[in-house]
Amino acid sequence: MSIEVKDLSYVYSPGTPYAATALDHVDLTVSEGDFVGIIGKTGSGKSTFIQHLNALIRLQSGSIKVYDIDLTEKKPDLKRLRGTVGMVMQYPEYQLFDETVEKDVSYGPKNLGLSEEEIKGRVREAINLVGLDYEDVRDRSPFELSGGQKRRVAIAGVIAMRPRILILDEPTAGLDPRGKKEILALVKRLKETSSPTVIIISHDMDAVAENCDKVALFSGGKIEKVGAPREIFYDDELLLRAEMDVPTVVKIVKEMEKKGVTLGEKPVTRSEFLASVKRWRNG
Amino acid sequence: MDKVVFGQYYPTDSVIHRMDPRIKLLAIILYIVTVFFLVDYVMYAAIFLFVLTITFIAKIPFKVLLRTVRTIIFLVLITSIINLFFTTGEELWVEWKFIKIYREGVEHAIKLALRLILLMLFPSLLTLTTTPMELTDALESLMSPLKLIKIPVHAIALIMSIALRMIPILMEETNKIMLAQKARGADFDTGGALKKAKAMIPVLVPLFVGAFRRADELALAMDARCYSSVAKRTKYKVMKLTVKDLVASVVCLAVFSLVFLNKYLWGFDEMILALFK
Structure with missing residues (x-):
């Protein structure tokens, strides 16, 4: 079992007029090798949920276990967790900051405290994995690349940490059809080569149906149903209730x-x- | 957003929230002037009571209001301590080596601390009960006479409202970027000041790049809709004075007049002391 979430609830700004329940008793298990698609309307709790898996949000109630890392502990090993669970946020290209592509991609591995040599090797591998030419881009500024290339660099920055679980929040948002196809092909390739377990949040039902073998439908902070794509996308009553497209x-x-x-x-x-x-x- | 920022709009359904923002703004200005005219402890207490009453009417928890004071607590302490030690007077209370504390010093320190806290409290009430948009509208309306001397009041108000609008956006953006870098193993919480400052670089660079991008996009969008600062514009919410605004004005004027009367005519502290004698 790579991820085990039990009875997870979360409230934003508890005790103020802004208080809002984002997650309401959520359970989910993910096995190694799964390609999980998380779907649901905006504000259904998808992002809050995946941010829990990386301890970007502190646990309020319930339990989460990622391999042997127990997030209910007072001080879970965050470094190891973040090396295990790689998170590619929405529009990851807006988080690039360093002077060169090589430096930017090595930010993650450096934070893991790896040796200089190890970092270099990983950075080269990650940049090549995302389909860029290492020799060509390593010394270029990430800001002068094209939109699609920037996104690749940002994904490489996560891949270089060699996560066993890769989580992507709307990886195809804002891309043209060709860019979408390329990124999805890249995610598939990454699943086969570096990160055996992949979780994506997507509004693109075609992408979810084509790639995922398990779909979790979020609605109003709850998981309405988990199952194979055909169990979800042919459940008319459920889709109508959750206002989801097919x-x-x-x-x-x-x-x-x-x-x-x-x-x-x-x-x-x-x-x-x-x-x-x-x-x-x-x- | 996860955190409620100090001074941020606190939505409740109260008379104070519905008041004309122009009256509120004028009251604040008058209030700030008034605080500098406070003399007697009785008046300090009265103004505190005044602020607390308004907080109560506005249905804002006292805890939220007190949180705004926490941000200036250091300033209050430092200025009080400096005043305590460096004010000279006639009545010497403590003398130890080179330290001399006079009665006047103690009084100064206490009053200054109270004054600073009062200066923080009331304006916080304004931002807690008034949305930024209402505030800029009020400012624009109050400054409109300046148009006569060719001051671009509308442009100033527009800049202010955009700036105010950008604060929550930039905060959200900062939050997002910090999460993203944390996911890449960034550590913002440990280490010395230098290490912490260095850890912020991966947050600040994308933040600035994003801010410029947003500004560009906004300017373009406004241009595309033929925005012009000289065109006559209408408002979605028209500000109108009502009875409650009149009542509020009278109450404020009464309270503030009392302070001035106290300063120039009546000494309440002496009166009360005389009563007990």
């Missing part, structure tokens, strides 16, 4: 049903859809 594939299947074509299957990805259409045609 992947394009599901939309097409529903339209076909209206026209009297019943596939008899519940595809959520494009390839699944094509396969079921073929089967339907043949039989």
